[in-house]
Each structure stands twice: as C-alpha cells, then as structure tokens.
Amino acid sequence: MILLAVVGLLGGVLGAMVGLGGGVFIIPVLSLFLDVPIHAAISASLLAVVATSTTGSIGYMREGLTNFRLGLTMETALTLGALSGGLVGAVLSRGVLSAIFGVVMMAAAVYMGLGRRSAPEIPEEGDSLGVLGARYHDAHQGIDIRYRVRRLPLGMFLGYVAGNVSGLLGVGGGFMTVPSMRLLMAVPMRAAVGTSSMMLGATGCAGAAVYFARGLVDPGVAVPVVLGVAVGAFVGSRVAVRIKSSILVTVLAVVLFFLSVQMILAAAGITLR
C-alpha cells in the first residue's frame, strides 16, 4: 500500500513538473515491478492522470501559465483522437505503435536535450499575439514572456495522434503534447507544461470512466496511487514554476529518452525485468 502511494507520489511529481499525466511512469512500474494486473494498472494510471492534471492545473492557472484557448483548441484534437483510437488499434498492432512512438520520442528527446531547444521567437511589444497567443510572468526570470502560437494545424494533428495513443496505452498523452507545443508550436516550456496539464484531465477522464463503469478499478491499487499522485503533483507544480525552464526541458528530455527506450524494447518483446 505504501509502495503504491510512493509510486503515485513520484509519478505525480514528475508528471506535474513536465506536463505529463504520469501514466507513462506509473503503468510500467505497477505492472513490471509490482505485479499489478495490467487492467488494474491502466485504470489506476488513468485516474492518476486525472488527479495529476487537476492538482497541477490549480497551481498553473493561478500563476497564469495555462493558455485556455490553446488548451481548448488542442483538446478537441486530443479527445477526437482518443475517440478514434480503437479504429487505429484495429489496423496497427500495439507493438508497431510502440515502435513508431518510441522512435519519435527518442528523436524529440535527443533534439530537446542536445541544445537545439528551439527558443521561441519573442514578438515585439505591441505586436499582435494572434487569437491563441498569450503572455505570462516568469517567476524565475522575473520578466513577462509573450508568445505567438505557430503551426497550429500540425500541432493539432499531433494532438490527435497523442489522443489516439493515449486511449490505446492508458496514458494521458502529455509525452507528445508538451514536446509538440515546445518544439513545433513555439510555446515556451512553462506555458506548454501548464496548458498540457489542463488538457490531460479531460482526455484521461474519458478512458478512466470506461474502466470505472466496467468495474475494472481495484481500489486497493487505485486509492493509494491517486492519493500519492495528488500530493506529488502539488509538490511538482510548485517546484516547476520556481526552477529554470532549461532544467524542465532537460528533465523532460531525460524522461522521454528512457520512455522511448522502454517502448522500443517493448515493441521488440523485451521487458525490463
């Protein structure tokens, strides 16, 4: 029970810090190392994604890091992707999907980690930020950051794919939305984390509701994980607004790299145990 809560706590800290739901960490740890049946692990993970998103978003909204309009726009693609996930799942095997996303994630991790951090172009004061652009106060640097959203159609397409994968793998999809916003859409890291955090709750909710209504939630697993996640996400979201953006990028790059290795190994039928 305590071990499950610790797993949730770590997943919550990590997830909230970099805008992930934490599912990509929680599912493998529960199923590979703690012998939790896969359905119980996925249902606990989806509930944890909702808890991470909710807890993290409270802090990010108050700090003004959440871009509501961008979040809503991306959320339509994410939820539509989750809705059609079953169709893609019927066409592509889970192994093929894992391999594809493992390679994409590894490329994103290397790209983010090795310096090409795609510093967003900062609009001049007075320039229009467009319908989806926003600004926020960077507490670490003590300055206002303004940004304009680029390549929305590409970002929405990747959001659709992220939603698709999240339904299949039982995760929130933040492992794709944060790098997409950061690398392709010119959204600064803190805003990408805050906006992604808000989006994941609704995506995770649809998946979790199905497991819940079908009686596949094991409270002995889900309760300690969710309580641990709530505490962890509270801590993670507060840490995230006080440290350098570059540290967040590095943490995300390292997490993505390990996840990509895990996904590629899983696609090859190799488990880390």
Next chain:
Amino acid sequence: MSEERGTEDPVSNEDRRLRRGLSLVLLVGLCAAVGLLLVGAVLTLVRPDVGVPGDISLSDMPRSVAALEPAGFFTLGFLVLLATPVSLVAAMMVTLLRGERRDRLFSGLALLVLLVIAASAYLGLRG
C-alpha cells in the same frame, strides 16, 4: 501574487476572473475527491471486518455509503474526481460565452470536447 502576473493577452479582468473561477472549480473537486478517498481509507482501517472488494460497483454505491463501507466512499471519491475535469470544461464553456467578449468560437470548442468525452464514454461502455 500581483494582478499583472501571468495575464493572458490582451490583459483583461475577464481573463483574471476566468483563471480564478476555473482554479476554484478544480480545487473544490480535488479536495472533495481526496477527502472521500481518505474517509474510505480510514474506514478500511477502523472497520477491517467489512473489507474492500477487488472492484467497485456504481449501482451499489448509495447503499455502501449509507452503511459507511469503504467501497462506497472510494466509488464516490473516484466519481467526483472524474467529474472534476468535465466540470472544468463545462465551466469554461459557460464563462467564455457569458464573458464580455462573448467568445462563441472557444465556447463551441468546449461544447465539442464535452460531446466527444460523452461519446467516448458511451462507445467504451458498449464495448
């Protein structure tokens, strides 16, 4: 936190109110969900004779809560947790539509998200 911190562009009181209102929706939902789960956890400790089933049932929840069984509080806690992000999107839809800018586009997107979530849950339940 000063009023100017983290303001979406263009700066407006409406955005500040939106942020405060929506974070309050999340805070209330989260506190209620965590509180119910904690009550269930405490009941598990003080009533070890009742036990917790391996899965939880929606139909049995009202009776279980009335009987002060842990499973009932766990079920209710998870329900409140799942309702929280849905409430957030619903609150965004209403707030954006009723705001000074009458933001029909984003209000419509919020409605679309709610419909897709409902369709996902419905199709998922049908198997």
